[in-house]
Amino acid sequence: MTRLRWTQVWHSLGLEFWLALPLLGLGFWLSSGLLTDRMLVRSNRTTVYLQGDRQQQQQPPRTVESITVIIKPQQNLSTITIETANSALKQLRFEFPTTEPAQIEAAISRELGLPRDRVRSLVRYRSE
Known part of the structure; x- marks a missing residue:
């Protein structure tokens, strides 16, 4: 109860x-x-890895307006000034340890990734 x-x-x-x-x-x-x-x-088995450091950065093509080469034969040095149009860099400067025009044009072509004929048509030489 x-x-x-x-x-x-x-x-x-x-x-x-x-x-x-x-x-x-x-x-x-x-x-x-x-x-x-x-x-x-449990084990974490990830098969996809991040490959950020392996990707090459694509640079936008530069429109080269003019290339001025100042040859300094006493110093065996050439100073190159490159004027660009559609780049954040408006002016590029290089120095190469040569005074021979063919070697200078080849070096500029390698640095800019332009064909050698295009470089030859834009180059203006001066001597100091």
């Missing part, structure tokens, strides 16, 4: 619901802990 009263009291207060909540919380806590451990322990 006393047992019946306690169940009626629990039922009237809603304790049947409130006593089940800690059990549900404990179940969720244990299952989430096991799931977290499993996720952290």
